[in-house]
Amino acid sequence: MEENQQQISQDSNQQENNQNQQQEQQNEVHDQQQEQQQQEQQQQEQNQQEQQQLYQQEQEQQQQVSQEEQKQNLQLTQPQSQNKGNDTFHLDEFFEDDGFPINVAVTDPSIKEGVSKYILYCVKGEDKQGVFEVYRRFSDFYALRQALCTRWPGVFIPPIPPKKATGNFDAFFISERRQLFEKFLSELSKLKFLWYEQEFQTFLRSPHSDIEKALSNLPKFYYEDTINKYQNVFRSLQGKILSQELDEKIQSFTLFLKKIKDQLIKFKDQMKVLMNSRQMYDVEFDKFISFLLPQYELTCLKEYVGNIVEGKFVFAEQTEPKINNLLQELRDMTYGSKLKELYLSIKQEIYEIEAFIEAVGYVTIYENNRKTEESKVKTHEKELAKAESGKKSLFSNKSSEQKVQEQNMKIEFHQSMLDKVNQILDLIKVITGYISVEKFKKAELWSYVLENDNLTSFEITK
Missing domain, CATH: 3.30.1520.10 (Phox-like domain)
Structure with a gap:
């Protein structure tokens, strides 16, 4: 009988302990849920504040001009015909x-x-x-x-x-x-x-x-600053046409430069070998003029003349002006080798090609920026549709009206950013196609060699 009572007492205590543990676990889960909700609410408030700050910052930067008015100012429109008259552009108008x-x-x-x-x-x-x-x-x-x-x-x-x-x-x-x-x-x-x-x-x-x-x-x-600056600086480009042909012009010229760059690198490497060989020749030639030739003169005169009179040496004492001038010309011709000039011109050409490709690379950068902004606009449009339909989120305590207002604000912000990215992208293409490509063609090594008739000055014997 006593053993049964003890067993009952133990079972009762065990049950009480289990109930206490369950209650503690429930309290802990409840506390965690409350903490998680508070964190989510704080994060949402922080995100909203950041979004509002971004929106206000961008709004302060942009002028009170509509998208249609801005594009009208730029006058960058798609061509309505195949007339290429507007494609004519004189670089002198820009510089x-x-x-x-x-x-x-x-x-x-x-x-x-x-x-x-x-x-x-x-x-x-x-x-x-x-x-x-x-x-x-x-x-x-x-x-x-x-x-x-x-x-x-x-x-x-x-x-x-x-x-x-x-x-x-x-x-x-x-x-x-x-x-x-x-x-x-x-x-x-x-x-x-x-x-x-x-x-x-x-x-x-x-x-x-x-x-x-x-x-x-x-x-x-900011984007708005870049647009205003380019509109002012490149105002002579107003009325120039954006077309598929212009895109192809930029792409084909960039591809050409990449090919010619590979050839120039090989040319530069060969020139470096040739220049090093010439440098070794220069050192030996200087020894010949400065030491071997005077020594040869002294040896010969001692052998054939016997008594050597000071002031009569041509190379050792360098008393003859004509000979001195000739020796100096030989030194200048050696140390001022045109090979170094050509080598440096080739390196400069390679650097300029790389700089041009770098500038054209901003087309890709802004195309990626455009895709990013387009994706954000679409995402917020979907969220707006959900908010307008009254669908609730498990992790948001905002009212439908608040959600609609927030999504509209985000759509407006990213649409504004998208419009500006498109404007800058159009400007970059026009600047590249009408200015950079044409100027680059006129200023490079092949023009320097062929137009200025300098090829003969690079001959190896000089």
Whole structure:
């Protein structure tokens, strides 16, 4: 009897414990659900605030002009006929001369010590803002070009030499870079809409040593800013036609450049071998002029004349002006080899092709941006349809009216972004097709060699 009572007591205690555990588990689940709901609500509120901020920010940037009025200002419309009269474009109309020439030079490269060695270049000259003289290193040139590419999407920005591993400070490398930097600035001086913009003037006249930081502190550019800027700078392109033919022109020329780039790389490699061979020849030729020829003269005179009279040596004492001039011409012809000029021209050509392909690449970038915005618009349109139908979400406590308002706001925002992306994409195509392609054809190596009759100056014997 006593054992039965003990068993009953134990069963009762066990049942009570089980009930307590179940209650604790239920309380824990309830607490977790409440915490999850609070987190979801906070996240939704945060997302809504961020979306509203983005929308307000973009609204502040855009002008009170409708999409139809903007496109009318751009006058970039699909062709109604096959008339190609509007396709005619004169580059001179774009590269207007303001009557004030720009002079710029890169001089006096010097090796400096810091955390690591680097080369400092003097950039000096004069423009309509006045005289300038600053000292810049490779990272400054690089930061400038990156800023120009980012803030002027689709515009051809002249190239600079690529980054190299540290430690290359031989005379030829420094001289080559100086020439390429000078070429970069010279080409920019022809694009005065870039020269007098904030980016370049910061590089040219900023007193701060950290040019990269100074450029990053410039006001940020939004889609609306890019559209307004391009409408103003490229106003001579108004009325130009967007067509499939223009797209094909850009694509075919880009494909041509990629093919010619591969050939130029092979040409450059062969020129490097030839140039190194010529350099070895130059060293030996200098030994011949400076040491072997005078020594031969001394030996012969001692043998055949006997008594050597000072002042009578031609090569050893270099007293004869005509001979001296001849020897100097031989040295100049050797050390000033046109092979180096040709080699550098080929490298410059490769860099310019890469810069052109980089500029055209913004077409793909903005096409991807367009797809992204189109996808977002469609997604929010689906969400709007759900909200309007009164369907409820398990994870949202918002009313149908709130959901409709939120989705309409998101659709309006992304549709506005989509319109701007399309405008910039159209502008990039027109700028590339009517300006960059035509200008590029006239400024490259084949024009330099064939039109200026310089091919004969590159013969190996010189």
